Amino acid sequence: MPTRIDVTNGSCVYVERVEDILAQLLPDKRVIVISDTNIDRTHHDLIAPYESILVGQGEQAKGLATLEDVYTRLIELGADRQTFILGIGGGIVTDIAGFVASTYMRGVEFGFITTTLLGSVDASVGGKNGVNVGGFKNMVGVFSQPKFVICDVALLHTLPEREFRAGMAEVIKTAILGDRELFGMLEQSSFEALRKDDALLESVIARCIRVKADVVAQDEREGGLRRILNLGHTIAHAIEKCSQRYSHGEAVAIGLHHITKAALADGVISEADGSRIISLIERYGFDTELPVERKLLLKAIEGDKKRKGNTIHLILPTAIGKVEDRVVKLTEVRL
Numbered sequence: 001m002p003t004r005i006d007v008t009n010g011s012c013v014y015v016e017r018v019e020d021i022l023a024q025l026l027p028d029k030r031v032i033v034i035s036d037t038n039i040d041r042t043h044h045d046l047i048a049p050y051e052s053i054l055v056g057q058g059e060q061a062k063g064l065a066t067l068e069d070v071y072t073r074l075i076e077l078g079a080d081r082q083t084f085i086l087g088i089g090g091g092i093v094t095d096i097a098g099f100v101a102s103t104y105m106r107g108v109e110f111g112f113i114t115t116t117l118l119g120s121v122d123a124s125v126g127g128k129n130g131v132n133v134g135g136f137k138n139m140v141g142v143f144s145q146p147k148f149v150i151c152d153v154a155l156l157h158t159l160p161e162r163e164f165r166a167g168m169a170e171v172i173k174t175a176i177l178g179d180r181e182l183f184g185m186l187e188q189s190s191f192e193a194l195r196k197d198d199a200l201l202e203s204v205i206a207r208c209i210r211v212k213a214d215v216v217a218q219d220e221r222e223g224g225l226r227r228i229l230n231l232g233h234t235i236a237h238a239i240e241k242c243s244q245r246y247s248h249g250e251a252v253a254i255g256l257h258h259i260t261k262a263a264l265a266d267g268v269i270s271e272a273d274g275s276r277i278i279s280l281i282e283r284y285g286f287d288t289e290l291p292v293e294r295k296l297l298l299k300a301i302e303g304d305k306k307r308k309g310n311t312i313h314l315i316l317p318t319a320i321g322k323v324e325d326r327v328v329k330l331t332e333v334r335l
């Protein structure tokens, strides 16, 4: 059953087959695709009908040097303010495409087709599009909503297991912070079942997008409520800063595990709910050990863009489906 979820400012997410919806959504304009070399191999048919710019892969590609290359290519192609940018890929591609589209000639329209689970439930939805600078994640960016995002579960069939699992970290995060029923569904289900069952996966993705859309609609520019979407991310970003071992989603799973342990130690979550969260993360096959020394992670947290002076907002789970935004001194952060 196709699903359309309104986010904010006219931005919509469609959980639907690309071939059933894309033609209706693309405006009658020149379309330039931004994608990457891997997607060009795995989903060439999606890219082939359009002029395209392919970027490199991995977090290293999400930097200022790539932006310069893409702007230069757009100028060479003669892209103007009437051009529509279509980002096709995972979170790295959609971040680059969204940032480029929002700044090229002071902004052109754009939309996304997301090809990863992480992109479908988180990275391509919500309008934050940015790039990394100096090893710090998403340090430069914009709030700018895509006209549409298409999440087609058929595109996820080719995802390697490791990438699918990384996306599951954001699914679990969403369930913890805002959807107790989804959390129960994940407990009843399994990694293998979600890989195989498109209908189940579509309903899980749609639930995650609804939670995110609801939060973004209330606080698009992250003045308050939206911070809850960063559950597990302060630790995750610090891990990503200090080590190349884990992808973003894998680092989020470690972050969720450790922030839940901190919440248990502080007594802000019941033993029952805290243990269910820890068990679910383990059952979906995530590593949970911190890959670097705590003192290095704490130093990296000091560089987090969400830091305010010597304090930082930490999002703590207080029950399954509920979180609390706490301002803590950097010296009081415990891992």
Ligand code: GLY
Pocket: 122, 123, 124, 125, 126, 127, 128, 129
């Ligand atoms: N683009 C990701 C977000 O807005 O949260």
